[in-house]
Amino acid sequence: MEGTETEAEARHHPVVVAHRTSRAADAQLRVADAITKFAGSMPFVYLHAIAFTLWMLFVEADPWPMLTLVVSLEAIFLSTFVMIGQNRQAEFQQAKADHDFVEQELELKTNTELTRAIHAMTTELHRRLMSGTEDDSGLPGEAALGDATPGKGP
Template identity: 65%
Template sequence: MGTKRAPSGHPARLAVERERAEDLQLRVADGITRFAGSMAFVYLHAALFAVWMVFFEKSPWQTLTLIVSLEAIFLSTFVMIGQNRQAEFARRKADHDYEAQELELHHNTEVTELIHTLTREIHAAVRDGRPDGWRDGRVRG
């Protein structure tokens, strides 16, 4: 039937997402942050503030000011949580990229050394006459 595909994306991002999915508090924080960064959040608050100002409180709206200030404190906390998550992802990605680059450097060094060795052997064989395996200009088979 269908084959199960491995999740795509950077391994560091996938690891961070997996860890966050396992922690209820982080899932709640992510949900709130996602909603607070949406236009639905803006529209909802514009409507609620308008209703509050018109129907529930007369000028100078002290209770509304207190509520908005408290909400700003909490929302700024969620922004910082998001920034911490991004910083953790960036750190893990940098670590992963460093390891991948070091591995690639190691492989490239091995290939370069092999090419150098083969080149020296070819030059030595050409300098000393026909290389082993050659007879009358053709390779022995």
């Protein structure tokens, strides 16, 4: 199925595509993403509930000192991955905001230019209609409108 990746990328914001590409290029970031993804899932919760239950029932007679140490160390590492994820999200949001700002400024400039062009054409059309002269294209002004001009009788 050719072109599906390009089609999928076309449905995403350009910053999303660039962000995914840059993260996929770095092995450390891929590992951090995989750990964060797993640590934020229900299988992670189930695995820990089962492991801690088995530990308390079968591994040690007095599981609390060692289990507390293990859980504390795990919490330290997992909180680091949470912070990595928050930093990644903040970086992504800033890149998207910067991209959106540039795009909105371009749209504003384009809309302003179009509005000025429409105003100039409307002003010129009004001038020609009111003066009753033909322009360079051979289109008649007000005089050729004759009876079709509002306010003029037959």
